[in-house]
Amino acid sequence: MNGTEYRDHRLFKGTVTERGIIDYILSLDESLRLNYNAYQTIVFTVTHRKPNLFRSFIHEKQRGLSAKMDQALKTFRQSEIAIVNALSYDYSNGLVEGINNKIKIIKRTAHGYRNFSNFRNRIFIEYKLLETKTAA
Structure with a gap:
């Protein structure tokens, strides 16, 4: 996501960054913001290979998340050992x-x-x- 490059967008007056668009959309709904932040945390832990952060995040009590995000976190908890192993080791099939x-x-x-x-x-x-x- 680009937060420094300003562009004209037909739905917004003037120039705006991608980060500005996302911030605006997230300010409209608190539930959407919570789900987006949870998703971004999961993406961060996987891309930066942080198994301890992933483990602590999926076991935290998350309030205000959608039913689908709760279901995804439940699935992550059920597959926790396999996911943590995938994040911990460099082996791949x-x-x-x-x-x-x-x-x-x-x-x-x-x-x-x-x-x-x-x-x-x-x-x-x-x-x-x-x-x-x-x-x-």
Whole structure:
């Protein structure tokens, strides 16, 4: 969000920053402001990888939040251990997800292999684990 760059906006007279627009909208409804601040706190704890702050925030008594935000916080409390582990460690299953995605793409473009060994060989070729025979 940009708080220094002023721009003309058709709903506001004169120039205004993005921060100014958000401040104006949040000043209209207290419940919206509380939900927005709760959301921003969660985003901050996740992006800056602060598991202790995340843990303390989801266990605080939050007053004035919407039912959906309360439900989200309840879900966070139920999955607290997994979320804190994800914030604490640098491990990711991104590599495995990428491999699975590539295999699904091979299956989709091949329209089904009749022979599993051909399918297996195609996966190995894609990952350069199997050399292709060339006619010489």
